[in-house]
Amino acid sequence: xxKLNQNPxxxxxxxxxxxxxxxxxxxxDTNSAFMGAELGKIGIKVKQITxxxxxxxxxxxxxxxxxxxxxxxxxxxxxxxxxxxxxKKTLAEYFGVGLKLxxxxxxxxxxxxxxxxxxxxxxxxxxxxxxxxxLPVRNVLGTAPGMWFEVDGKILVSMPGVPFEMKRxxxxxxxxxxxxxxxxxxxxxxxxxxIGIGESFLAEKIAAWEDNLPPNIKLAYLPKLGSxxxxxxGLDNGTGxxxxxxxxxxxxxxxxxxxxIFAYGEVSLPEAIGHLLKExxxxxxxxxxxxxxxxxxxxxxxxxxxxxxKGGLIAYDNAVKVEQLGVSETTxxxxxxxxxxxxxxxxxxxxxxxxxxxGLATSGIAGPTGGTPEKPVGTIWIAYADAxxxxxxxxxxxxxxxxxxxxTTMAALNLVRQSLPEIFRIG
Amino acid sequence: xxKLNQNPxxxxxxxxxxxxxxxxxxxxDTNSAFMGAELGKIGIKVKQITxxxxxxxxxxxxxxxxxxxxxxxxxxxxxxxxxxxxxKKTLAEYFGVGLKLxxxxxxxxxxxxxxxxxxxxxxxxxxxxxxxxxLPVRNVLGTAPGMWFEVDGKILVSMPGVPFEMKRxxxxxxxxxxxxxxxxxxxxxxxxxxIGIGESFLAEKIAAWEDNLPPNIKLAYLPKLGSxxxxxxGLDNGTGxxxxxxxxxxxxxxxxxxxxIFAYGEVSLPEAIGHLLKExxxxxxxxxxxxxxxxxxxxxxxxxxxxxxKGGLIAYDNAVKVEQLGVSETTxxxxxxxxxxxxxxxxxxxxxxxxxxxGLATSGIAGPTGGTPEKPVGTIWIAYADAxxxxxxxxxxxxxxxxxxxxTTMAALNLVRQSLPEIFRIG
Numbered sequence: 112x113x114k115l116n117q118n119p120x121x122x123x124x125x126x127x128x129x130x131x132x133x134x135x136x137x138x139x140d141t142n143s144a145f146m147g148a149e150l151g152k153i154g155i156k157v158k159q160i161t162x163x164x165x166x167x168x169x170x171x172x173x174x175x176x177x178x179x180x181x182x183x184x185x186x187x188x189x190x191x192x193x194x195x196x197x198x199k200k201t202l203a204e205y206f207g208v209g210l211k212l213x214x215x216x217x218x219x220x221x222x223x224x225x226x227x228x229x230x231x232x233x234x235x236x237x238x239x240x241x242x243x244x245x246l247p248v249r250n251v252l253g254t255a256p257g258m259w260f261e262v263d264g265k266i267l268v269s270m271p272g273v274p275f276e277m278k279r280x281x282x283x284x285x286x287x288x289x290x291x292x293x294x295x296x297x298x299x300x301x302x303x304x305x306i307g308i309g310e311s312f313l314a315e316k317i318a319a320w321e322d323n324l325p326p327n328i329k330l331a332y333l334p335k336l337g338s339x340x341x342x343x344x345g346l347d348n349g350t351g352x353x354x355x356x357x358x359x360x361x362x363x364x365x366x367x368x369x370x371x372i373f374a375y376g377e378v379s380l381p382e383a384i385g386h387l388l389k390e391x392x393x394x395x396x397x398x399x400x401x402x403x404x405x406x407x408x409x410x411x412x413x414x415x416x417x418x419x420x421k422g423g424l425i426a427y428d429n430a431v432k433v434e435q436l437g438v439s440e441t442t443x444x445x446x447x448x449x450x451x452x453x454x455x456x457x458x459x460x461x462x463x464x465x466x467x468x469x470g471l472a473t474s475g476i477a478g479p480t481g482g483t484p485e486k487p488v489g490t491i492w493i494a495y496a497d498a499x500x501x502x503x504x505x506x507x508x509x510x511x512x513x514x515x516x517x518x519t520t521m522a523a524l525n526l527v528r529q530s531l532p533e534i535f536r537i538g
Numbered sequence: 539x540x541k542l543n544q545n546p547x548x549x550x551x552x553x554x555x556x557x558x559x560x561x562x563x564x565x566x567d568t569n570s571a572f573m574g575a576e577l578g579k580i581g582i583k584v585k586q587i588t589x590x591x592x593x594x595x596x597x598x599x600x601x602x603x604x605x606x607x608x609x610x611x612x613x614x615x616x617x618x619x620x621x622x623x624x625x626k627k628t629l630a631e632y633f634g635v636g637l638k639l640x641x642x643x644x645x646x647x648x649x650x651x652x653x654x655x656x657x658x659x660x661x662x663x664x665x666x667x668x669x670x671x672x673l674p675v676r677n678v679l680g681t682a683p684g685m686w687f688e689v690d691g692k693i694l695v696s697m698p699g700v701p702f703e704m705k706r707x708x709x710x711x712x713x714x715x716x717x718x719x720x721x722x723x724x725x726x727x728x729x730x731x732x733i734g735i736g737e738s739f740l741a742e743k744i745a746a747w748e749d750n751l752p753p754n755i756k757l758a759y760l761p762k763l764g765s766x767x768x769x770x771x772g773l774d775n776g777t778g779x780x781x782x783x784x785x786x787x788x789x790x791x792x793x794x795x796x797x798x799i800f801a802y803g804e805v806s807l808p809e810a811i812g813h814l815l816k817e818x819x820x821x822x823x824x825x826x827x828x829x830x831x832x833x834x835x836x837x838x839x840x841x842x843x844x845x846x847x848k849g850g851l852i853a854y855d856n857a858v859k860v861e862q863l864g865v866s867e868t869t870x871x872x873x874x875x876x877x878x879x880x881x882x883x884x885x886x887x888x889x890x891x892x893x894x895x896x897g898l899a900t901s902g903i904a905g906p907t908g909g910t911p912e913k914p915v916g917t918i919w920i921a922y923a924d925a926x927x928x929x930x931x932x933x934x935x936x937x938x939x940x941x942x943x944x945x946t947t948m949a950a951l952n953l954v955r956q957s958l959p960e961i962f963r964i965g
Binding site for chain 2: 133134135136137138139140141143144145146147148149151156157158159160161162163164169173176333397399402403404405406407408410411412414415416417420421422423424425426427428430431435464465466478479480481512513516
């Protein structure tokens, strides 16, 4: 069905989350952010997010209000035996229908129990009974099926509040069905990951390119901890090959800012560095002072990182820098622990000690105390060393301890990308 | 003013957040969770959270709806020059009043600009103009003042969406004023931090104590990554000394579960371990395999941790375990890297290498790959060593890589607390 007003760009949605734990601040509502972003990607705009209590009257009131402003209503929470299936019962009442057994849902619930070698309980069997007027939405990861209702041309979908169950349902079933139902045009996305340049400087650098984007391609800036994601959204207007058209724009952009792009697509910096090292059979070791293990932690957060990460030393105390890492006492006394000289020795020495291709080091004052007039809090040195070169950079941050550490970690990983010989580069 | 129905326990609130960035999922709404939790602490119950778009008509509609169900309406967002002060203008329109200059707000704005050595711009001067019928709420951290309205016995407060500005306003001004306005009884909180026991087992162990709590003291379970926070909320009913009464209940609880309590008050486990080590002049070093630096990272996330954390080795590769950490090749070959024998050597050796009082080690299979039938993914060993003893524990998790690493880190830190000689204990 096409939307009545024939303008597919303004399908509006409302998200309703049910559960006291969100209202009382015991849980942060991350589900709605996921749904809002995913709906946006297929051209559906979220008009309101409403979080309400576990009460039937409140749910019905919220549904009435939502129907006055939205074409699509997505509900999460209030399903499952511990919630007494409140949402399901309330929806049946709201629509004035009974519950009937859905065979497929019963098979699904039974299968989940068999997987854990248990018998289906009567309570869980009840979960396969759904309002007569709904289309079930399969839940392959849990026992509470979703429900899809169509009323007066509006779509209402009820899903569990468990994030991974909801996400799987959205991706596999709800989003494609919404696209089809509203006859939404094909939308494409291309993501370009950048690092090392702030949002406003980036915007300036690519302003001319952005201004010349075709009218069916839009750009969004999505900044996060020192990295800026650029997302192109293309609307298929039937005049050409959208994929080719978008790739051309990405190519133009790549030529404008090659030094800041670390990946194409939704890839984190530790993942991108991991790919790069793995692809070229390079190994790495870390020597960290102020980051206290955070660089190693980020590198090893990636599955399979043992292929390139051999290990690291956290040389917090100066004695450890000297005795374990072999930094010269003269260097430490002459230049201090937070200096170009020290951080270079750290990177070079860890590389030799752990017999890796690359050594990466950090040393600085994360704060909140420990600063001096010459080296205030946020003064940080990072260094990269390989068989042919050692490169150091000075950073100056003026943030909290936590953010100083995070930014330094990102800058250190980025230094690997920037310092690798040309033939190993991504860009 | 006392609430009309004279039942101070049911003051109801609605939170309205204004801004497309939340609707489109670019930002997760953490403000509402903070406000919900803080209101709960003074006995105000959040009935609904409504996130709406940056549009005057939508704001007015939401206000109308909120007034039908709440005594208190807290609004965040839509203030400040970049937002065109939409919320302020809309509120003036909604109440049919004009804007007038608030001298104190102008002084505050001017002061903030002077701090950065800049002149107040005309746009920022406009921020000191507020709706005639409001009481200004000072913003000591930013240029947009908050606004407090009283209409038909209901309270409506508008605050900036910048989290740290909003939080400061809530804590310093809004919460105390709400308590006073509604004549809310004094409420006290006591938080007890536990680790090493799941919520349901904990609930069983303390069921009798919980059942016997005086009617004016309530208990809440707040679980988070392997740790469970217990929060007692006491209502001053004027019959005795609430503080003493609550402390007695905490004391009883302490005797029931001494082994699981790691702190009193809102203290994280790394902080608690840090206090403990610092207090007793003890030093620690880490030798990590599967946690990849996460234990050290957590320890060094605490300001001042250099007093007790000397450093650590991340021995990801077995060669690093042998060459840098001195784990015997025979041990590795006979028992494997993930074994009691290896992890004990790791803890003992890092302690000797870095000359610390305590050595802490982890070795395991974080996943998603690398498991075997005998040692499936999630098989993890941790060990603690001091001058007198070495203690190892086997863990078995069946979660994602990220959660396996987080749980192992918490368990390792907890092992320090559990293994320290009696005289150093907290409990």
